[in-house]
Amino acid sequence: xATPPPxxxxxxxxxxxxALRGELDGQKVAETASFRWRRSGEHAxxxxxxxxGETQARLAFDPQGAEFTDSKGNKLQASDAESLLQGATGYxxxxxxxxxxxxxxxxxxxxxxxxxxxxxxxxRFAQAGWQVSFGVPAPQYPKLIQLKRDALDVRIAxxxxx
Amino acid sequence: xxxxxxxxxxxxxxxxxxxFKQTVLSKQAGAKPAVSSGxxxxxxxxxxxxxxxxxxxQLIVGDGKQVWLYDADLKQVTIKxxxxxxxxxxxxxxxxxxxxxxxxxxxxxxxxxxxxxxxTPRNSESxxxxxxxxxxxxxxxEMVLYDQxxxxxxxxxxxxxxxxxxxxxxxxxxxxxxxxxxxx
Numbered sequence: 001x002a003t004p005p006p007x008x009x010x011x012x013x014x015x016x017x018x019a020l021r022g023e024l025d026g027q028k029v030a031e032t033a034s035f036r037w038r039r040s041g042e043h044a045x046x047x048x049x050x051x052x053g054e055t056q057a058r059l060a061f062d063p064q065g066a067e068f069t070d071s072k073g074n075k076l077q078a079s080d081a082e083s084l085l086q087g088a089t090g091y092x093x094x095x096x097x098x099x100x101x102x103x104x105x106x107x108x109x110x111x112x113x114x115x116x117x118x119x120x121x122x123x124r125f126a127q128a129g130w131q132v133s134f135g136v137p138a139p140q141y142p143k144l145i146q147l148k149r150d151a152l153d154v155r156i157a158x159x160x161x162x
Numbered sequence: 163x164x165x166x167x168x169x170x171x172x173x174x175x176x177x178x179x180x181x182f183k184q185t186v187l188s189k190q191a192g193a194k195p196a197v198s199s200g201x202x203x204x205x206x207x208x209x210x211x212x213x214x215x216x217x218x219x220q221l222i223v224g225d226g227k228q229v230w231l232y233d234a235d236l237k238q239v240t241i242k243x244x245x246x247x248x249x250x251x252x253x254x255x256x257x258x259x260x261x262x263x264x265x266x267x268x269x270x271x272x273x274x275x276x277x278x279x280x281x282t283p284r285n286s287e288s289x290x291x292x293x294x295x296x297x298x299x300x301x302x303x304e305m306v307l308y309d310q311x312x313x314x315x316x317x318x319x320x321x322x323x324x325x326x327x328x329x330x331x332x333x334x335x336x337x338x339x340x341x342x343x344x345x346x
Binding site: 013019031040053143144157162 | 186188190191192193194196217218220222231235236238240251289290307310311313315342344346
């Protein structure tokens with residue numbers, strides 16, 4: 001399972017909101033959430049909250065495994081974050097490659113196609129089965145990220161990089 | 163005592179408006195307080211408008227039947243039925259029908275020059291573990307909401323105006339053209 005985080009040296013931090021829309025198994029779905037994303041080395045920890053801001057769940061993952069904690073303190077573990085999040089929320093969110101996308105990069109170990117960067121710095125590419133687009137970087141990281149796959153549209157807006 | 167002052171404040175004021183400053187501090191490693199601010203309006207029972215102006219534009223409006231959650235960056239407004247969305251949030255505490263119905267109240271010792279009431283949600287599904295409400299004299303001054311993960315949301319209220327007439331349009335939301343409307 002996910003090893004405990006190393007000393008609290010934070011290599012990357014982003015707070016923001018996420019909106020997910022579309023269809024899943026023929027049903028219209030819509031979710032909005034807030035999140036706090038922290039990464040120390042290859043250990044990532046995401047606190048998920050409601051749009052009103054209170055925390056409702058926590059997902060921790062690293063290459064060894066993933067752990068999901070719900071608001072009642074129940075813990076679920078799995079070898080990868082995607083299947084864990086799918087089991088806990090019913091949604092397929094590509095968190096493992098998102099670890100790179102949220103920092104404005106493509107995942108190094110996965111093929112990338114149709115990779116185009118516009119003059120304003122915004123960028124689009126396809127990876128891990130998703131159409132990914134970064135908004136204009138502000139200043140270094142994308143402030144807006146959009147993920148599209150089949151009938152699912154995920155929009156991520158970063159508020160700040162504390 | 164603080165509880166009777168709170169009940170009097172809520173019962174006596176069918177409408178209130180003001181500014182708020184919100185500070186959220188999580189127990190997460192390396193967490194820094196996230197500060198946001200904006201304005202709010204409440205028409206009891208059930209109607210409220212919670213408008214975050216900075217650091218990002220987000221609007222939460224309730225008309226007693228449904229709640230609009232509008233996020234300008236995400237260009238999306240989610241419409242939820244009252245209840246689940248409103249559950250326990252600063253707006254719910256103020257706009258709620260009858261505070262004793264939703265919360266078990268207890269007096270707390272005075273602190274920071276305020277009289278405090280502890281409000282514990284009666285609904286065990288509530289995502290907030292406890293809410294502390296601070297009164298200056300007989301007026302609402304501050305709320306502190308504790309969630310299940312040890313995060314605290316402190317809401318300080320200022321420029322409070324009570325019982326003024328509030329235009330009904332404040333409690334409706336019309337989505338701008340390019341915004342996706344999503345009904346839940």
